[in-house]
Each structure stands twice: as C-alpha cells, then as structure tokens.
Amino acid sequence: MKKNLIVGQSGGPTAVINCSLYGVVSEGERQENVDKVYGMVNGIEGFLKGNYLDFAAMDSKEKLLYTPGAFLGSCRYKLPEDFADPVYPEIFKKLEEMNIGYFCYIGGNDSMDTVSKLSRYASSVKSDIRFIGVPKTVDNDLVMTDHTPGFGSAARYVAQTVREITRDASVYDKEAVTIVEIMGRHAGWLTAAGMLARQQGDRNPYLIYLPEVAFDVERFIRQIQEAMKECKALVVCVSEGIRDQDGTFICEYDSEAAVDNFGHKMLTGCGKYLERLVQNRLGVKVRSVELNVSQRCSAALMSKADQKEAVEAGMFGVKAAVSGETGKMAAFSRKGSAPYEMECTLQDVNLICNQEKTVPKEWIIRDGSDVSQDFMEYALPLIQGRIDLPEDEFGLADFVRR
Amino acid sequence: MKKNLIVGQSGGPTAVINCSLYGVVSEGERQENVDKVYGMVNGIEGFLKGNYLDFAAMDSKEKLLYTPGAFLGSCRYKLPEDFADPVYPEIFKKLEEMNIGYFCYIGGNDSMDTVSKLSRYASSVKSDIRFIGVPKTVDNDLVMTDHTPGFGSAARYVAQTVREITRDASVYDKEAVTIVEIMGRHAGWLTAAGMLARQQGDRNPYLIYLPEVAFDVERFIRQIQEAMKECKALVVCVSEGIRDQDGTFICEYDSEAAVDNFGHKMLTGCGKYLERLVQNRLGVKVRSVELNVSQRCSAALMSKADQKEAVEAGMFGVKAAVSGETGKMAAFSRKGSAPYEMECTLQDVNLICNQEKTVPKEWIIRDGSDVSQDFMEYALPLIQGRIDLPEDEFGLADFVRR
Numbered sequence: 145m146k147k148n149l150i151v152g153q154s155g156g157p158t159a160v161i162n163c164s165l166y167g168v169v170s171e172g173e174r175q176e177n178v179d180k181v182y183g184m185v186n187g188i189e190g191f192l193k194g195n196y197l198d199f200a201a202m203d204s205k206e207k208l209l210y211t212p213g214a215f216l217g218s219c220r221y222k223l224p225e226d227f228a229d230p231v232y233p234e235i236f237k238k239l240e241e242m243n244i245g246y247f248c249y250i251g252g253n254d255s256m257d258t259v260s261k262l263s264r265y266a267s268s269v270k271s272d273i274r275f276i277g278v279p280k281t282v283d284n285d286l287v288m289t290d291h292t293p294g295f296g297s298a299a300r301y302v303a304q305t306v307r308e309i310t311r312d313a314s315v316y317d318k319e320a321v322t323i324v325e326i327m328g329r330h331a332g333w334l335t336a337a338g339m340l341a342r343q344q345g346d347r348n349p350y351l352i353y354l355p356e357v358a359f360d361v362e363r364f365i366r367q368i369q370e371a372m373k374e375c376k377a378l379v380v381c382v383s384e385g386i387r388d389q390d391g392t393f394i395c396e397y398d399s400e401a402a403v404d405n406f407g408h409k410m411l412t413g414c415g416k417y418l419e420r421l422v423q424n425r426l427g428v429k430v431r432s433v434e435l436n437v438s439q440r441c442s443a444a445l446m447s448k449a450d451q452k453e454a455v456e457a458g459m460f461g462v463k464a465a466v467s468g469e470t471g472k473m474a475a476f477s478r479k480g481s482a483p484y485e486m487e488c489t490l491q492d493v494n495l496i497c498n499q500e501k502t503v504p505k506e507w508i509i510r511d512g513s514d515v516s517q518d519f520m521e522y523a524l525p526l527i528q529g530r531i532d533l534p535e536d537e538f539g540l541a542d543f544v545r546r
Numbered sequence: 547m548k549k550n551l552i553v554g555q556s557g558g559p560t561a562v563i564n565c566s567l568y569g570v571v572s573e574g575e576r577q578e579n580v581d582k583v584y585g586m587v588n589g590i591e592g593f594l595k596g597n598y599l600d601f602a603a604m605d606s607k608e609k610l611l612y613t614p615g616a617f618l619g620s621c622r623y624k625l626p627e628d629f630a631d632p633v634y635p636e637i638f639k640k641l642e643e644m645n646i647g648y649f650c651y652i653g654g655n656d657s658m659d660t661v662s663k664l665s666r667y668a669s670s671v672k673s674d675i676r677f678i679g680v681p682k683t684v685d686n687d688l689v690m691t692d693h694t695p696g697f698g699s700a701a702r703y704v705a706q707t708v709r710e711i712t713r714d715a716s717v718y719d720k721e722a723v724t725i726v727e728i729m730g731r732h733a734g735w736l737t738a739a740g741m742l743a744r745q746q747g748d749r750n751p752y753l754i755y756l757p758e759v760a761f762d763v764e765r766f767i768r769q770i771q772e773a774m775k776e777c778k779a780l781v782v783c784v785s786e787g788i789r790d791q792d793g794t795f796i797c798e799y800d801s802e803a804a805v806d807n808f809g810h811k812m813l814t815g816c817g818k819y820l821e822r823l824v825q826n827r828l829g830v831k832v833r834s835v836e837l838n839v840s841q842r843c844s845a846a847l848m849s850k851a852d853q854k855e856a857v858e859a860g861m862f863g864v865k866a867a868v869s870g871e872t873g874k875m876a877a878f879s880r881k882g883s884a885p886y887e888m889e890c891t892l893q894d895v896n897l898i899c900n901q902e903k904t905v906p907k908e909w910i911i912r913d914g915s916d917v918s919q920d921f922m923e924y925a926l927p928l929i930q931g932r933i934d935l936p937e938d939e940f941g942l943a944d945f946v947r948r
Contacts, residue, residue, distance in 0.1 A: 157717050186719040213713030220718075304846060304942050311615030311945055312843035315559050316622075317588040340940055346947065398806050404819075405800055406826045412814065417806075424808045436835045441714035444706060444846050528941045538742060539930045540706050543713055545748065 146177060147245020149462065152184035152191065153214040154221070154251035154258065158294030159301075159446045160454035161280045162215045164250045166208040167458020168278065169199050175466050178246065185546070187219035188249075188258055192234065196242075197546070207544035209451065210533055212441035215546055222254060223261045232265045239273055246274050246465040250458070252281035252292075256473055256497035263471030263493065274465040277473035277493045278457050282440045284333035287499040288491040289475035293457050294440070295333060296450030296526035301442045302326055302435065303340035303527060306381060309433060310341060310348050314377040320429040321368060321378045321422050324349070325415030327439050329385040331502045332356050334439065336515045337523060338381030348379050355385035356502050357512035359394055364418070365425050367513050372428075384434075386414055394418070443541050448529025453486065460488040484525035548579060549647020551864065554586035554593065555616040556623070556653035556660065560696030561703075561848045562856035563682045564617045566652045568610040569860020570680065571601050577868050580648065587948070589621035590651075590660055594637065598644075599948070609946035611853065612935055614843035617948055624656060625663045634667045641675055648676050648867040652860070654683035654694075658875055658899035665873030665895065676867040679875035679895050680859050684842045686735035689901040690893040691877035695859050696842070697735060698852030698928035703844045704728055704837065705742035705929060708783060711835060712743060712750050716779040722831040723770060723780045723824050726751070727817030729841050731787040733904045734758050736841065738917040739925060740783030750781050757787035758904050759914035761796055766820070767827050769915050774830075786836075788816055796820070845943050850931025855888065862890040886927035 149172040153161055165183075172181040185195035197216075199205070208215055224231060239247065249259050256277045263275035279286050282298035306324055313322040326335040332354025341349055350371040353359060371378050387393045395414040415432035423430045453476065461474040472490040479485035507516045536542035551574040555563055567585075574583040587597035599618075601607070610617055626633060641649065651661050658679045665677040681688050684700035708726055715724040728737040734756025743751055752773040755761060773780050789795045797816040817834035825832045855878065863876040874892040881887035909918045938944035 153717075157714055190719060211713060212710050213715075214717040217719060218717040300942075303940075305840060305844075307942055307945065308614050308843045308845055309839055311613060311947075312559055312839050313615075314947075315555075315616040315620040317592060317619060340942065343945065343947065344938065404822055406822060408822065408826070412818070416814070420806055420808060420810065424810070431839075433838045433840075434836065437711055437714050437833075438707060438835075438840075441710045442707075443710055524940060530935070530937075533932070535932075536746065538705075538926060540702075540709055540742065543709065543745065545713075545716075545745065 146179040148180040148182060148243050149178045149246040149248065150182040150184060150196065150242065150244050151248040151250065152187045153216045153218050154187040154249060154255040155218060155281070156440065157212065157214045157218060158280050158282050158440050159212050159297035159442060160293050160450050161250055162208040162211050163451050163454035164278050164280060164293055164458035165215055166205060167455035168248045168250070168462050169205060171459035171462035175462060177466050182242065183216045186217040187221060188223070188235070189219035189221040190217060191238065192231070204544060207542065210443050210446065210531055210541065211543040212443050215544065217546065220254065223258055227265050227268060235262070236269065236271055244273055246462065248276050248278055248461050248465065250278040250280055252279070252283070253286065253497060253500070256493050259473070259493045260471065260497045266470065274468070274470035276461040276465045276469065278461040279473055279475065280454070282334060283328055283331050285331040285500050285502065286496055287501045288496050290478040290486065291476055291526055293450060293454035296447040297445065298334055298439045299337035299340070299523055300447040300527035301439050301445040302334055302337040304445055305435060306338045306341035306349055306379065307343065310379045313379055318429060319372060319376055321380060323380045323382060323415045323418050323430065323432040325382055325384055325413050325432060325434040327435065328355065328383045330355060330500055332383045333503055335381050335383035336503055336519050339515045339520060340523060340527065348375055349381050350375055350378050351380040351513045352515055353382045353386050353513060354503055354508060355383045355387060356505060357508050358389040359386040360388065361421065363511065365422070367511070368422060368426065382414055382418060384413060443533055446531050447527045448531050449526055451531060456488060464490055481521050481525060548581040550582040550584060550645050551580045551648040551650065552584040552586060552598065552644065552646050553650040553652065554589045555618045555620050556589040556651060556657040557620060557683070558842065559614065559616045559620060560682050560684050560842050561614050561699040561844060562695050562852050563652055564610040564613050565853050565856035566680050566682060566695055566860035567617055568607060569857035570650045570652070570864050571607060573861035573864040577864060579868050584644065585618045588619040589623060590637070591621035591623040592619060593640065594633070606946060609944065611857070612845050612848065612933055612943065613945040614845050617946065619948065622656065625660055629667050629670060637664070638671065638673055646675055648864065650678050650680055650863050650867065652680040652682055654681070654685070655688065655899060658895050661875070662873065662895045662899045668872065676870070676872035678863045678867045678871065680863040681875055681877065682856070684736060685730055685733050687733040687902050687904065688898055689903045690898050692880040692888065693878055693928055695852060695856035698849040699844070699847065700736055700841045701739035701742070701925055702849040702929035703841050703847040704736055704739040706847055707837060708740045708743035708751055708781065709745065712781045715781055720831060721774060721778055723782060725782045725784060725817045725820050725832065725834040727784055727786055727815050727834060727836045729837065730757065730785045732757060732902055734785050735905055737783055737785035738905055738921050741917045741922060742925060742929065750777055751783050752777055752780055753782040753915045754917055755784045755788050755915060756905055756910060757785045757789060758907060759910050760791040761788040762790065763823065765913065767824070769913070770824060770828065784816055784820060786815060845935055848933050849929045850933050851928055853933060858890060866892055883923050883927060
C-alpha cells in the first residue's frame, strides 16, 4: 500500500542543504511505494502549526541544486524528553491524517535528536512510520560518518577566500597581520580548511588555531613574532570558538571592559579582539576579517563533490526508509582518499545525536598553530569541483524561493 | 628610437588591477617603439628604492588575468607639492638611466595625482617621458570616466553575495534583521549594488543607505519598522561611510562609550553599531555582516565585463603613451546601455586627481532608503559574465605570485 513521504529541514542552513532536499524529493517521486511527497515548512515546528507543501506543485526543482538557505524554511525546536508530553500524539495524529509512511529530516546534531525521539516514540506506540535522518552541517561535527554534506562547500569557500585574502594582504611592503575568523564554535574542521589556501611554495596562511587546543595569548604573540621573521604580510586563521585553558572563549575577553552606548556589554568576535591585541602588543598594522555567513551560503563557491554527495545522501535516506529502516541516519563511509571513494551507509541515529566529532589532536601540530598533512588528505577530495550557476536576467545566480 | 616602458600599481588592490597590468605589459611587448617592459615593485615608493623587475623573465603572464591583489605590490606614497623637492630629479635620473620613455601608473585618485605631478614636472624640465594613468578602484569615484575598472567585479560580488545572504537570512519563521556593511567611505556606488541582489518578485534587500544622504537614526528605525510589516526577514545594506547631518560617521557613535581591555576606544563598523541599535530599540534578532576585503579580491565572482575592460584600459594607456600623449588617464565613455557599448577615451589627469564622483542625488529615492532603476541600468552591464578560474593541483584558483 502506498504511503506519503514528508521531508523537513532543521537547524542552520548550508550551501547544499537544498541539494539533499532535491535528493529526497526526486527519489521519493521515483519510488513506487511512495505516493505524495510533502515538505514541512519550517521543520517540525511549522508542521505542528499545519504548515506544509506538496512538491507536485513545484516547478523547476532543479534550482534546488544550487540555491543556498533552506528552501522549506528551518526551525530550532527541541522535542521534549518526556514521551508522555502531548506533542507526541499530536505529531503522530497529523502524520497519520496525511497518510505519512516515511519521514526524512535533514539537519545536524539537534535534528538527529528529533529523528531519534520520533523513531523511539513510534516504536513505543507501534507506529510503522519510518524516521530517517539526512545529515548536514558546515561544522562537520557529526559522529559515525566520514564527513557531512555542507562541510565540503564551506571548506572550499574558506580555502579559496583565504587564498584571495592572502593575495590582497600581500600588496604593501610593510609588516602586517591579517586575522581571518572562521566558523566552528566547538570543532575546528572548517578553520583547518584555511591550510588548503596555501599555494605551492607559499606557507601563508602561516598560523591556524582550532578550538580543540587551549589558546594561550602569550604563545600566540610569540608565534606571530616568529612567523613575521619569515613572512612580512602574515595571514592567521582562527576559529570563532578558540578558548583558553579555563574554557573561557577568547571572544569573551573584552566583554567585561567594553560597554556600548546602550549600556550593554559589547560582544565582538575573537578576530576583533586579537586584532586589537596584536596591534597593542606588536605595534604592527592588523586587520581582522570575519568570514561570516557566506561560509554556509556561498553558491558561487559550492563544491561539486559536496553537491553530488548531498543529493546522494537524500536519495539514500529515502531508499532506506522505503526498504523498512527507521531511526537511522544516512552516513558516509570512505573507501579511499586517492582515488577518493565514498559509500553511503546507515548508522543508528541514537548514537549520533548529542555527540560531537572534533579534529583529531594528532592532526594539530607546531604547538597548536597548524594542521598536518593528514587533514589535507582528508579534506581535499571534499572541496573539488566548481558548479556552473545558472543565471537570471540580471546575470546573477537564479535561486528558487518558496 | 626605441624606449623602455615601466608600469606600477598603487593604492588599494582590486580584483582586476592585475588585468590592467596584463593589458599594459602585453601591449607594451606588442609595440614596435617599446623595447623592454619593466614593473616597479611597490609603486613609485619601491622604484625610488631601486625595486623593479623585467617582465621578459615572467612566465605565465595570463595568470594575471584572474589573480587578485597587486602582482607588482603597491604603495601609498604622495609626491610632494613642491617641484623643487629633490625627489623629482632623483626619479627622473633613475628613469633616464633605465631609458624609460613611457610610464604607466595603475591606480585611483592618489595615483592620478602622481601621474599629474610627474607629467607636469617632466614638462617643466623638458623631459619627453610620457606619463599615463590607468584607472582602478572598487569605489568607482573617479570623475570624467563612466566607471572604473574594479567596480564591476566588486559590484558583482556585492550583488551575488547579498542575494545569497538574503536566502540564508530567510530560513526561520521569525522577525529578524540582517545588516550588510559594504565598502565605500565617501561614495555609495558599491552599496547601491545591493539593489541588484533583488530577485524577480522579491524586494529584499529592502533598505539601502548610501553616504550621499545624511543618515538619521530615528528615520532608519521607522523605515525598518515599516519594512518589517511587509517582510519578516529584512535585509538592509549600509555603506561603511554613512554619516549624520553633522558629518559624524555612524561608526564613530560608539567610540566614546566603548573602551577595550587595552584602554583604547573600540572602533567597530557602522553595521555592528546599527546591529546593537536595532536590537535595543526593536527587540528583534539582528545580525550584521561586514563584506570586508572579499569585495575587492574575490576572483571567484570577478565580472567578465570588468576583466575585459580592465585589460583594454591598460592597452589603451600604452597606445596613448606611444602615440605621444602624456598627463592623461585612460577613461571610459559609454555609448549606450542597451545594448551596452563602451569606448576608451583620454582625459586630462589634472582634472581627475583629487576629485570625487558620488552617486547622483536623484538616484537615491524613498527618503534616502533605496536606489532608483537608473542605477540598475547603469550598473547591470558592468557586472555581467563569469570567468572560469583555472585551478591548481588542489582544485583552487591558481594565482600567480611575484
């Protein structure tokens, strides 16, 4: 008997979260056991308010393949721990009314928590609705998968942009430090991608700091002084999440001192703090650059490899649901790096949610100021390939909107 | 009699300043009257220290066509007003020793000042060395030219990136304001390019503020409130140079209050200030994004039209010098916008330097919060076309370094 499929997106967007959506929708439409394909608008939170759409009515679905943001809209909504909460029967009543047999949720850590809870609740009430997670996060911090869709594109953005910034920073015949602040509050995967910016014969960006190693201000200043002996226009990559030995975020260092005109503590990024620190301590010209949301929404620098895998993860998730799986996440298993070979696998979503995968300590070298070749081997295949962005009448990327 | 040509780059880099360099060098090598083509390293300042190179020794010059930054290095060096200063005979002695007949200087306002002074000094000492300026600046603020090389690529970057940010900002079902801070201290050309981000049927980014019109905080808050009635996830573009009726930069509003841990005034951008202002006044979620140096160094979003014209300006400058012109700048004259047609002309560099072209007041509409269709007609031809970035073994743009 045919059942309907519903898909949602949750958490922060990535450049390729809509590619996974495309994978889910196109595979759903292809499967004989799937009747209609619905989309929750604004995730499970919107679904609870009755917001959804029918993909049969959507034109030009292929535009999803290069549209950043979350086409369906997203939410940050945590289901209660207590299965006695009335929200659970409410959700399942709605799902049954819509004759849903397959539920795919595209997201990160918190979204996998939703999949975990719904699949466990389903089992407790003997519902046969199948719940499958499709991973996404630029942070690359999900366990039990080699990497996550979204990371490759963000890493390509970081690598190419830091390379461009390095050219820009090197034009004057003056000592100068450029500090690039990169996303990743707990895991340094994306900041590590700064190393890929290095060109043959050039070690700039010289210094790279991840949150996995305690940040020491004095060591940082020493390392900058050392590096400036070799390189006049130094480029430094720092993770937004670097913190000291006591666990205090470096970006919090200023917040005691600085109060804005509204009487509130001024929270700036660690890049801005370090900019002032280096300026004060070394008296050189310093600029900080926060790469900001473009890391997760640059279509122009999307990685083709990432785009392809994001679609595959979505398709694989649907196939798994249709074949009877539930409470699982579509994951990636690497068969080799040279040549790169990847295989989709299923992992228990209960073992994934609320865990965090950080950069291996042994990949962090030079007294916490650089990343080893292991990272390069790991990351290079994921950032390969450029996509051709179809353009609208203005000559800019022609994105799709809901 | 054959003479040598020397070329320099000066001021802040752009995405295509090396395209103009390519134009100068390739045309110089093509001209029968030109013997050697030299490059000053770090502009006139480096030249005075004896730093230059011979382009005959350079491989893969075509990489200049997509390498951001200034290949030759740049400087910020203002020649003295007084022609009796010993630096003038010093420069001319060096030029004569190198048998220079043609001097091309690629830069903005200040660089045209250098061309103006050197050509006037040459005339006063009856030197027949010819001095020609080749324009560049992302700010697009040079007079007597329709636009400047560098602006089209920066505008393409702004338009495409703001469009991506608008997708990213629209994922949650919550009132939110995203403030994008765009380069341009005195002229709003680049900020105006935010309007090109609008897609068919979407007015977001809703509000655009240029430095040409006095910024009023209360009016700004009212306009945000009005716009939020129509659009939940508001995107606002502001120029870094917006200032109030008294000429005070908005980015200076906080500097009295905020002192960092080093006891120094904290200067943040106007985006950060407005972020806190809107948060405090309207209680909505606000994020500010400073586009920063990528506006002037993104190779990935270089405009093909800009690239082509930057090369042409360089070639035209050399042809002008060889044909006997001096004290002139290669400029653009627009013959039409639809279809777009542009012609190189020569303009008197003395009328260009130290002037500033701002966005016409009549193009700024809706009580200083938007830009008219006139700007779109003007700017659209300049941002057209994507370039194919040749990649190195890491799959990233293969830039050339000195």
